[in-house]
Amino acid sequence: MRHRVRHRMRNPRRAALAGAALGAVALAACGAPGGDGDGRRTVTYWLWDANQQPAYQECADDFEAANPGYDIVIEQRGWDHYWTALALGFVAESAPDVFTDHLSTFPEWVSRGLLLPLDEYVERDGVPLDRYEPGLAELWVGQDGRRYGLPKDWDTVGIFYNREMLAEAGVDEAELAELTWNPDDGGTFEDLVARLTVDAHGVRGDEPGFDRNDVAVHGLWLEMDGGFNHGQTQYSIYAAANGWQATDVNPWGERFNFDDPALLEAVDWWRGLIDKGYMPPLAAQEGVQSSDQLAAGTAAMATNGSWMIGTFHGYEGLDVGIAPTPTGPTGERASMFNGLADSIHAGTDDPEAAWRWVSYLASPACQRVVAEHRVVFPAITEAWELAREAFAADGIDVEPFTRQVTEGTTFLFPITQHAADVAAIMAPAFEAVLSGAPLSTLERANEEVNALFRTG
Numbered sequence: 001m002r003h004r005v006r007h008r009m010r011n012p013r014r015a016a017l018a019g020a021a022l023g024a025v026a027l028a029a030c031g032a033p034g035g036d037g038d039g040r041r042t043v044t045y046w047l048w049d050a051n052q053q054p055a056y057q058e059c060a061d062d063f064e065a066a067n068p069g070y071d072i073v074i075e076q077r078g079w080d081h082y083w084t085a086l087a088l089g090f091v092a093e094s095a096p097d098v099f100t101d102h103l104s105t106f107p108e109w110v111s112r113g114l115l116l117p118l119d120e121y122v123e124r125d126g127v128p129l130d131r132y133e134p135g136l137a138e139l140w141v142g143q144d145g146r147r148y149g150l151p152k153d154w155d156t157v158g159i160f161y162n163r164e165m166l167a168e169a170g171v172d173e174a175e176l177a178e179l180t181w182n183p184d185d186g187g188t189f190e191d192l193v194a195r196l197t198v199d200a201h202g203v204r205g206d207e208p209g210f211d212r213n214d215v216a217v218h219g220l221w222l223e224m225d226g227g228f229n230h231g232q233t234q235y236s237i238y239a240a241a242n243g244w245q246a247t248d249v250n251p252w253g254e255r256f257n258f259d260d261p262a263l264l265e266a267v268d269w270w271r272g273l274i275d276k277g278y279m280p281p282l283a284a285q286e287g288v289q290s291s292d293q294l295a296a297g298t299a300a301m302a303t304n305g306s307w308m309i310g311t312f313h314g315y316e317g318l319d320v321g322i323a324p325t326p327t328g329p330t331g332e333r334a335s336m337f338n339g340l341a342d343s344i345h346a347g348t349d350d351p352e353a354a355w356r357w358v359s360y361l362a363s364p365a366c367q368r369v370v371a372e373h374r375v376v377f378p379a380i381t382e383a384w385e386l387a388r389e390a391f392a393a394d395g396i397d398v399e400p401f402t403r404q405v406t407e408g409t410t411f412l413f414p415i416t417q418h419a420a421d422v423a424a425i426m427a428p429a430f431e432a433v434l435s436g437a438p439l440s441t442l443e444r445a446n447e448e449v450n451a452l453f454r455t456g
Contacts, residue, residue, distance in 0.1 A: 041353040042071045044096040045342075048082040051310055055373035059366040063357065072357060079227070090114055093347060097354040098361075101149050101343040103139060104229065104419045109343070110142045111417065116344040117146040121355045131364070132379045133405065136339045139415065143252055149341030150362035151379030153370070155306045156335040156404040157233050160291070163319040165217070165300040169195050169204070176323035177400075183242060183265035189326040190273070193219035196300035197278045205278055212277025219278045221299035223290040224431070228423035230414055231430070232336045233304050239266035240336075240411050241328020251415035254453040258426060258446035264439045271434050282434045294318060305338075306401040310375050313396055324400040337410035339379060377401070418452040425449050 060072035089095030140149035196219035197205030244262035247253025273279035290302035367378035371387035429445035
């Protein structure tokens with residue numbers, strides 16, 4: 001997944017887009033205030049996804065070409081180290097001017113006065129917030145009513161599967177678009193997971209004699225890597241399709257619902273896949289990526305986010321298909337809808353330069369470049385549709401991800417105060433339940449979480 005940045009020749013279509021980008025940046029740069037010292041203005045920018053770094057480096061190159069007095073310095077840190085480095089940077093006054101922000105962290109940064117409000121700049125430069133996919137811009141408005149980020153992308157969740165394994169199991173891929181799920185018997189979704197599970201003797205999970213204690217291929221891979229994130233790619237797709245919502249209101253809810261029967265039923269079914277041998281135990285997946293398991297032939301399916309499209313399709317010899325999440329008891333499928341943004345450190349030495357870079361990152365010019373790199377879906381509707389075309393040109397059908405948005409079957413990532421404390425309480429509670437602890441573990445943890453909001 002992690003790779004070194006390399007420069008690539010542009011195709012004619014990208015060259016045309018870059019030309020438009022340079023024109024847009026040149027217009028934006030008119031009247032820019034002069035720098036000091038040697039006249040150059042340096043903006044440091046951090047991100048965590050190495051797969052996206054080449055796209056944003058291209059944006060930086062375009063920006064610098066149109067603004068000769070600016071230098072954009074991009075630094076990439078892996079997810080596991082990114083947030084620690086950022087927190088230490090705030091304390092040591094070495095934080096970047098601009099950084100990729102997440103909805104789980106920005107409330108804390110705002111409460112500590114670490115983010116620069118963008119409202120004055122947005123109003124001054126007339127940034128049209130309606131160009132972004134509906135709902136994304138509003139996510140970055142704090143409880144004080146001020147804006148702390150401009151949208152950069154969005155994501156949903158789907159099912160990646162090994163096409164060869166489906167064919168060997170005699171499963172028609174068309175069936176995956178119509179899968180159903182329920183917490184009682186798992187519906188046709190569990191039927192498929194069982195069918196794709198194979199023990200060391202070649203017996204499938206839905207056949208007599210299957211040995212759940214000696215599994216060679218798991219029908220569904222469990223991946224808990226990447227932090228708590230409210231079960232974004234794990235249990236939330238089932239629980240939400242069963243009628244669960246994480247908080248009383250969103251954003252800025254003050255009561256979590258980890259004790260809701262709709263969630264407990266879904267989690268009980270979900271961990272039952274481990275007991276049946278259809279999904280690996282918690283210890284087996286630690287530090288292991290689901291994409292690696294599909295490539296190695298030890299897993300047939302995995303639920304994961306749209307940001308992983310390029311990773312799953314990047315393995316030589318692995319033919320990957322994508323299916324939507326299954327339809328639940330509510331009569332609808334479900335997927336968390338998350339969106340990242342770029343924020344400015346309140347302690348930046350050059351707020352104007354930082355703003356010019358952020359506004360460019362959130363512009364059609366840059367987001368078209370990001371779309372052409374086909375790693376994520378950019379926040380601007382026009383740009384994510386371009387990304388969809390870029391994926392299709394490579395033979396990748398991303399409709400299972402985009403249909404969640406067009407059909408309105410998404411739910412928002414929970415935005416609350418005390419996000420770090422919530423994760424510190426709930427992550428070990430879920431891990432304990434997956435390891436055999438009673439469901440009441442989640443209920444007790446939920447009480448502890450809600451006490452955070454009563455005590456402030």
